[in-house]
Amino acid sequence: MIRADIRTTVGSFDLAVDLAVDREITVLYGHSGAGKTLTLEAIAGLLTPRQGRITLHDRVVFDSSAGVNVPPQRRDLGYLVQSYALFPHLTVAQNIAYGLGHVRRSERRERVESFARMFGVDDLLRRRPARISGGQAQRVALARALVREPRVLLLDEPFAAVDSSNRRTMRRKLRQLAQRLDLSVVMVTHDLTEAYNVGDRLAVIDRGRVLQAGPRDEVFRRPATARAAELLGVQNILPGRVVGSDGDRVRVATGLGMVAARAESRPATDHVRLAVRAEQIILERPDRPSTHRENRFQVTIIDEAAFGFSHTLVVRVDDAASGAPTLEIDVPAHPYQVLNVPARRDWRIHIPPEAVHVIGE
Amino acid sequence: MRRAQSLTWNRLALAASAAILVAFIGIPVGALIARGFIEGDVLAAFRSPVATTALWLSLATSAIAVAVAVVLGTPAAYLLARHAFPGRSIVDTLIDLPVVLPPVVGGLALLVAFGRHGVIGGPLDAAGVDVAFTTGAVVLAQLFVAVPFYIRAARAGFEGVDRRLEAVSATLGASGWRTFRRVTVPLALPSLIGGAVMCWARALGEFGATIMFAGNVFGRTQTMPLAILEAIETDVDAALAIAIVLIVLAFAGLLVFKALARLGGRVL
Numbered sequence: 001m002i003r004a005d006i007r008t009t010v011g012s013f014d015l016a017v018d019l020a021v022d023r024e025i026t027v028l029y030g031h032s033g034a035g036k037t038l039t040l041e042a043i044a045g046l047l048t049p050r051q052g053r054i055t056l057h058d059r060v061v062f063d064s065s066a067g068v069n070v071p072p073q074r075r076d077l078g079y080l081v082q083s084y085a086l087f088p089h090l091t092v093a094q095n096i097a098y099g100l101g102h103v104r105r106s107e108r109r110e111r112v113e114s115f116a117r118m119f120g121v122d123d124l125l126r127r128r129p130a131r132i133s134g135g136q137a138q139r140v141a142l143a144r145a146l147v148r149e150p151r152v153l154l155l156d157e158p159f160a161a162v163d164s165s166n167r168r169t170m171r172r173k174l175r176q177l178a179q180r181l182d183l184s185v186v187m188v189t190h191d192l193t194e195a196y197n198v199g200d201r202l203a204v205i206d207r208g209r210v211l212q213a214g215p216r217d218e219v220f221r222r223p224a225t226a227r228a229a230e231l232l233g234v235q236n237i238l239p240g241r242v243v244g245s246d247g248d249r250v251r252v253a254t255g256l257g258m259v260a261a262r263a264e265s266r267p268a269t270d271h272v273r274l275a276v277r278a279e280q281i282i283l284e285r286p287d288r289p290s291t292h293r294e295n296r297f298q299v300t301i302i303d304e305a306a307f308g309f310s311h312t313l314v315v316r317v318d319d320a321a322s323g324a325p326t327l328e329i330d331v332p333a334h335p336y337q338v339l340n341v342p343a344r345r346d347w348r349i350h351i352p353p354e355a356v357h358v359i360g361e
Numbered sequence: 362m363r364r365a366q367s368l369t370w371n372r373l374a375l376a377a378s379a380a381i382l383v384a385f386i387g388i389p390v391g392a393l394i395a396r397g398f399i400e401g402d403v404l405a406a407f408r409s410p411v412a413t414t415a416l417w418l419s420l421a422t423s424a425i426a427v428a429v430a431v432v433l434g435t436p437a438a439y440l441l442a443r444h445a446f447p448g449r450s451i452v453d454t455l456i457d458l459p460v461v462l463p464p465v466v467g468g469l470a471l472l473v474a475f476g477r478h479g480v481i482g483g484p485l486d487a488a489g490v491d492v493a494f495t496t497g498a499v500v501l502a503q504l505f506v507a508v509p510f511y512i513r514a515a516r517a518g519f520e521g522v523d524r525r526l527e528a529v530s531a532t533l534g535a536s537g538w539r540t541f542r543r544v545t546v547p548l549a550l551p552s553l554i555g556g557a558v559m560c561w562a563r564a565l566g567e568f569g570a571t572i573m574f575a576g577n578v579f580g581r582t583q584t585m586p587l588a589i590l591e592a593i594e595t596d597v598d599a600a601l602a603i604a605i606v607l608i609v610l611a612f613a614g615l616l617v618f619k620a621l622a623r624l625g626g627r628v629l
Contacts, residue, residue: 046528072531079532085525089547098543099533148534 002152002184006042006052006062015039015049015208025178025185027199027216029192030231035208036188037082040154043186044079045072056152057184077152078145083161084137086129092116092140093125099148115143134161138170146181153178155187159194171198192233196220204228222357229275229359235328236276242267242358250358255324256317260294262353267360278312279330280355283339284348295351301341302326311336315349390608397601406598414580415588415603422496422584423564426503430511430560435553438515439545460509467505468573475501475574498575499582503564511560518552519545555621562614566607 002021009015015035019028028036041047043054045061048069054062056077061070086095093112100108116122119139124132132140138158145153158174159167175198178185189195195202196216203213204223211231212224223229226237240254245266252259252274259274284290303314313329329349331341397403406412440446441453459467475482475492482492492498522545530540546553568586575582577591585603592600 041528044528044532046531072528073534073536075532076534077532079529081525081529085523085529087526087530087544098530098535101534101539144533 001058002043002054002056002186004039004043004052004054006039006049006054008038008042008047008049008051010038010047013038013208015042017042017205017208017210019186019203019210019213021184021186022201023182023184024200025175025187025198026201026203026213027195028186028188028203028205029195029199030190030205032190034205036190036205037156038208039205040079040156040186040188043152044077044154045070045075075152076148076150077154078148078150079154080138080141080145080156080158082156084141086137086141086144088129090128091125092121092127092129092132095129095140096125096144096147098144111147115147119143135163135166135170138162142177146177146183149181151182151184153183153185155185157189158187159189159191167194168197174198204231206231223275223359226273226275226359229273229357233277234275234357235278236274236281236325237359238274238276238325240272240274242270242272249353252358255321256297256327257319258294259351259356260353261356261358263358267358269360271360273359275357275359276327276351276355278328279310280352281327281329282350282352283313283329283331283335283341284350285339286344286346286348290348290350292350295353295356297349297351299327299347299349301345301347304341309333311341313341315347393601394605394608397598397605401598401601403598403602403605406596406602409596409599409602411579411588411592411596412599412602412606415583415585416606418496418499418580418582419565419584422499423503423561423567425500426507426564427511427557427561429500429504430508430564431553431557434508434512434560435515438512439519439541441512442516442519456512457509459506464502464506464567464569464571465573468502468570468575471498471501471505471570471574493574494576494578494582496575496581499571499584502570502574503567506567506570507560507563510563511556514552514556514559515549518549518556521552522548551621551624555618558614558618558621562611565610565614 001023003019005018007016013035015038017035017039019026019039028039030036038047042049042062043056049062049064051064052062053060053064056075060066060068061075062068087098090098093116096112096115097108100111103111112125113122116125119142121136121139121143124136124140129137129140138161142158159170162170171194174185177183187198189198199216201214202216202219204211204219206227211228212219219228220232223232223234229237238254238256238259240252240259242250243253243258244251245263248262248264250261250263250266252261252272254274261274290296298318299315300318301313302316305312310333311331313331315327315329317324317327327349331339437456441449472493473479475485475498477483477486477493485492492501526544526548527540530544531537535543566586567584571582571584572587572590577583577587583591585607589600589603592603
């Protein structure tokens with residue numbers, strides 16, 4: 001369990017982060033400049049926060065009120081910095097062995113070789129970092145960090161310098177590794193897909209604050225604020241007013257008309273925002289009557305973009321109030337072809353109430 | 362066609378001005394060496410006590426000066442490269458001062474400080490230690506004028522070391538000292554050696570501060586440049602021999618420095 005509750009100022013940037021990480025992979029997700037790397041540096045001891053407390057597996061490594069500040073070399077964690085920072089003057093083997101100064105020579109060799117094998121770099125041991133690829137450098141850096149058998153691993157954009165074909169296998173390996181070595185992993189990324197693929201838990205960070213943290217799906221499905229929703233890639237955020245609720249349905253008046261949302265309870269405030277992911281909106285077949293009684297809208301396509309595997313349609317709701325936002329709808333390539341979307345501009349859409357997330361703020 | 366022609370003329374003009382400078386430096390140096398070997402008997406002069414004594418004294422004093430420069434200058438260079446502290450720009454400027462100061466002024470300043478009544482020389486004199494006009498003074502004079510060359514190069518070398526490498530070293534359990542030894546120094550090594558070579562070359566050629574602060578005493582303070590001054594009136598061949606040695610050493614030093622600069626660029 002890692003707990004970091006810290007506050008500090010770097011230049012004009014204000015960082016106030018409260019983060020709890022368990023035995024699993026927590027992804028710290030946010031745009032560049034959000035304070036992700038600073039948070040890792042503070043946990044690693046490379047940056048001393050102005051105030052706060054950091055514990056790594058029940059060991060207090062920083063506590064401003066008690067005057068505790070364990071230096072990085074005694075925090076016993078692995079830190080993979082951006083673009084890996086292998087020592088250019090040392091061979092791959094020497095890089096991996098670097099953190100084993102306290103280990104007997106014969107044992108050191110054994111451990112270097114076994115970790116090099118584990119990461120598939122055992123045939124590169126005598127090379128210098130300048131002579132290996134980005135993906136190899138990443139694996140060497142991981143071996144170097146993990147050969148000391150830390151319980152905490154910090155990863156800063158670990159896949160940035162790896163080509164995409166290697167990324168998927170590295171992600172799977174990382175998850176296996178975390179389990180095998182019983183690691184608590186904090187990984188920083190600005191890539192939403194990566195955050196989703198790797199993380200068990202997700203913390204959304206923006207302008208030095210953790211906006212929301214929790215199990216991955218929970219965070220993805222229920223962004224706590226409009227800004228979190230925006231960062232998490234929710235394309236449709238509609239302001240509205242709660243006008244009624246019954247059972248698990250909340251009725252919200254929006255610029256598009258009445259929208260029904262599924263919610264466990266009526267939100268504390270009536271002024272809400274509705275977050276709807278573009279891929280959750282359903283384009284209905286025009287040749288059949290709709291089976292849905294709520295959240296049906298007649299729309300007109302006003303713009304369209306293709307992204308290889310899917311098409312994004314920008315639509316205007318026909319009966320919308322003036323100034324109401326447009327909606328974005330993702331249609332996968334196959335239904336796009338079957339429905340023959342380019343053939344017409346007028347469509348009927350359905351927004352399933354369970355796909356509408358109510359943000360009360 | 363006109364364009365091509367003017368390009369040729371441009372290149373010719375460049376080559377001509379470069380040739381003038383090369384000749385300006387090359388002809389005197391070449392003439393000196395030629396004169397030493399053709400008209401005089403330089404090889405015999407190498408065996409004259411004036412030349413050999415000065416040679417050994419120069420080598421010994423400059424070696425000590427460089428050693429002291431490295432021992433004291435390395436931490437200073439690291440401090441300047443890595444840490445901000447009040448008065449840093451003043452310290453930085455002060456360290457560079459001997460480079461632009463006339464060496465005679467440096468020698469005079471040393472004399473004032475280390476003389477019998479000086480702020481440092483006074484207490485030393487009371488303890489029975491003489492500094493001025495000793496071999497020790499030669500080393501101090503060389504150190505004074507030459508140490509900035511080492512510090513500047515070392516500082517640039519340390520600044521060129523990626524700080525993230527030092528940070529990573531710390532997260533791998535290395536103490537500050539181990540990081541310095543295993544990461545910072547090896548990566549800055551070409552600059553450190555290059556700086557030491559330049560420092561040594563400058564110390565070897567030191568004249569003004571030495572004659573002011575240490576005098577020109579045969580066997581005690583008479584280094585090669587001072588020996589040239591004396592020998593030019595009595596034994597021109599010896600003066601030429603010493604001059605040739607100085608030219609060769611300076612040339613070799615520069616070659617080493619440049620080779621290391623290239624190496625540094627490749628390794629880092």
